[in-house]
Amino acid sequence: MNRSPRTRRRSVAAVPAALAATALLLASCGDSDSDASGASGDSTATSAEPEAVEAAQPRILTTYDGGILTLDADTLEVISDDKIEGFNRLNPVGDGRHAMVSTSAGFQLFDAGVWTEAHGDHTHSYAASPELTDVVYGVDTPGHVVRHNGKTILFSDGDGKIQVFDSASFLGTTGEGDAPEPTVTEVEPHHGVAIEMSDGTQVHTEGTEEYRDTVVAVDAEGKEIARNTECPGVHGEAAAQGEAAAFGCEDGLLVFKDGGFSKIQATEKYARTGNQAGSEESTVVLGDYKTDEDAELERPAKITLTDTAANTTKVVDLGTSYSFRSLGRGPAGEALVLGTDGKLHVLDPASGEETAAWDVIDEWEEPVEWQDARPTLFVQGDRAYVSEPESKELHVVDLNTGKILTSAELPEEPNELTGVTG
Secondary structure (H helix, E strand, O other): OOOOOEEEEOOOOEOOHHHHHOEEEEEOOOOOOOEEEEEOOOOOOOOOOOEEEOOOOOEEEEEEOOEEEEEEOOOOOEEEEEEOOOOOEEEEOOOOOEEEEEOOOEEEEEEOOEEEEEEOOEEEEEEOOOEEEEEEEEOOOEEEEEEEOOEEEEEEOOOOEEEEEEHHHHOOOOOOOOOOOOEEEEOOOOOOOEEEOOOOOEEEEEEOOOOEEEEEEEOOOOOEEEEEOOOOOOEEEEEEOOOEEEEEEOEEEEEEEOOEEEEEEOOOOOEEOOOEEOOOOOOEEEEEOEOOOOOOOOOOOEEEEEEOOOOEEEEEEOOOOOOOOOEEEOOOOOEEEEOOOOEEEEEOOOOOOEEEEEEOOOOOOOOOOOOOOOOOEEEEOOEEEEEEHHHOEEEEEEOOOOOEEEEEEOOOOOOOEEEEOO
16 A cells, blocks of 8 residues: 655754664665664764864775774775674765764764865865764664755655755754754655655655555655556666666666656566666666576676666676675766676776776675675775775775775775765
8 A cells, every 4th residue: 555645844853872772674775675683882983173174085984793984085094983783784975974874773873074165265174083973863774865966865664754855954963953854755664765856856666565666756846746656676776867767676677757757678577676876977877687586696797777868778798796785886977896706897888888897806705695794886986995895905996097096904894885075
C-alpha cells in the first residue's frame, strides 16, 4: 500500500551522542537489500578554536570497526580518531565541511573541521579539530543520503521519512543547538531514496518492506506530476547532466527528466542495476550489472553506461569483477571502476572504450557480507582515493596521469571512505 506524501517543517533537537550506544539494523545501500548490524558510541574527539589557513584544506574520512579516522587529503596524515562503535555508514553532507554518520540514533552530524567563507571579493579558509557532534536527526533505520543541486536529502527506511536541507545551511553548524531544520515528507516505510531537482520537484521511491517498484515525482507545491510502477526492486539513484535522474531496476533503468519517466528495458529478463555513479559533466550514468537472480553474491564483470539524453544503455564487459564500492566518476565525467584485478579502469562514458587501466593495489576478492571492508574508490576533484583494507593502506591517484601521488599505512583497517573539500 502506498501513502500520499505529506510535507511539513519540523524542528530538530541536538541529541546527545551517548544515545547512540545501542545496536540496530542499518539499511543496505550496496549490493544486498538486507539490513546490517551496527552500533555507535561516544566520540572522543574535542573541539578546538579554528585557525585561519592560507587555502582550503580538504580532508578524507574513513570508518573502521570502532571509529572514524580523519586524514589530511594530501599527506594522508591522521588528524583525529573519533570512537564510535560498530559498523557505521558515512556520507558527505555537501557543504564541504560535514558528513552524516548513520548510527543507531539516526543521522548524526560529523564535523570534519575545515571550511571556507566568502568575504567580499575573496574568501577565508579555516581549520579546526574534527568532531562527532551531538546533532542527530532521529529516524528509524537511516538509509540513503543524496546530494544534488545544493540540496541534501536523507531517506530513512524504517519510517519512510524524507528530510530535505539546503546543503549550505550546515556550514556553520558546530553541534551547539544551531542545526538546520529540514523540510519533511513521509511515505510508506521501505528501503528507498529521494532526490530534489533544481525546480523543486522531489522524485522519490515508494514501496513496502516486502516489495518496491514505484518512483513518484511531486512538484514544489506537493502535487504529484508523474508516477511509474515499472521498476521492480528499485534501488539507488544517480543524477546526470541535463537535470536527469536514473533509478536502478531489476530489469533495466528508469530515467526521470523533463517532468516525466522513461523506462529503459534490459534485453535480459533479469538484469539488475542497483548502484550507480553520475556526473554533472556527462549525460551518461555508470551502473553495475547483475544477471544471476539466484546468486548469493554475484561478482559481475559487466557494467552499464546509460545515456539519459538518448534513453539508451550500453553494457560493457570490463574483463574483471568489482564491488558496489568500485564505481566513480572523474573530473571530466570519465567512468571509473576499481576492479578486483587491482587496476583502476578508466572508460569513455559515451563509447564505453577503456582509455586506461592503472595498477593501484593487489588483486582482491569481494567478501560475501556487504558490511565487510573491501577495497573502495572515492573521487574528490582530480584525485582518486583507493583503500586496501588487507594492508591497511590508502592510496592517492592522480586522475590526469594515473600516478600514485601518496600511499600511507593507516592505524586501522579502512572500510567506508569519503571526504570534504574544506
